[in-house]
Amino acid sequence: MKKAPVPAAAGSGGSSKMHNTLVYFRQHWQLYLIFMLPAFLLTIIFRYIPMGGIAIAFTEYNPIRGIFGSEWVGFEHFQRFLSSPDFLRYLMNTLKLSVYGLLWGFPAPILLAFLLNRILSKSAKQKIQLVLYMPNFISVIVLCGIVRILLAPTGMINAMLGTSSNFMTMPEAFRTIYIASGIWQGAGWASIIYTAALSNASKELKEAAVIDGANIIQQIKAVEWPAIKDTVLIQFIMSVGNIMSVGFEKAYALQTDLNLNASEIISTYVYKKGLLDGDYGFSTAVGLFNTVINVILLISMNALVKRMNEGKGI
8 A cells, every 4th residue: 555645844845935936037037137127227326326425525525526536524514514503593494394294284184084084975085085186286386386376465365364464574474384385285195095094994893883873083093093003103204204304395485585584494505505506515414414314213213103003113
């Protein structure tokens, strides 16, 4: 009588699959090369090679001499920026725009997603979503032009209030204008990811909660919030990591000579020093300082969220 075949061990099965994969790769390496080489080259050329430009921050850069021909000054540009009397003003303006924008702007798409999820009519929901998504496709410069027209002394806002104030010249109004216009433009589009996550919420649990007499807040807390919790945390970590990356175009387009005390941020300062004044080394140092702060904030917030969320983070 023949003996029954002994089943192969799990470990040998795993090594066999790995062996077959390696054999297949060796036989078809040209195919992998054709598909991976363009992406690899684009990444190297446009992501890694430009990193060499960081060296400009440590030199008195001269475009004619190049990076290696320019005088090496070490951390002189960083010391110059940190000791500048306007350093704290630029830093605080940047942080205020970012932090206030995060506090007011981050919850907006989440609330929109919850509201859209309550709409039962599919056609009505699609029409509302279309209206909410449209501002995202408006150019930043066009948006700033609209804002300037609406807030002009003869604009619609003043006509409604019965005043003739020029809001664009008020430093105290700049942050409100910047953040409110940003929420109007981006909240609808940002809600897409949360609306998609809410589609995974259990309909059975929601129906059971309704039968048990749960109100809307209780339904959101017990059924809908757990479905989007991880997505919200990841988006929050990424937002904190970009807290110093305030949009240059919008801040510069809304800037006037009279609101500079509130509108002059690090990115607009880098533009003026680098491209307008030609101080390339100093402007690169300021931009590098901004990037380093972003990386530190991203890592710190990710570690904090991991501790508070049972080890879950990016």
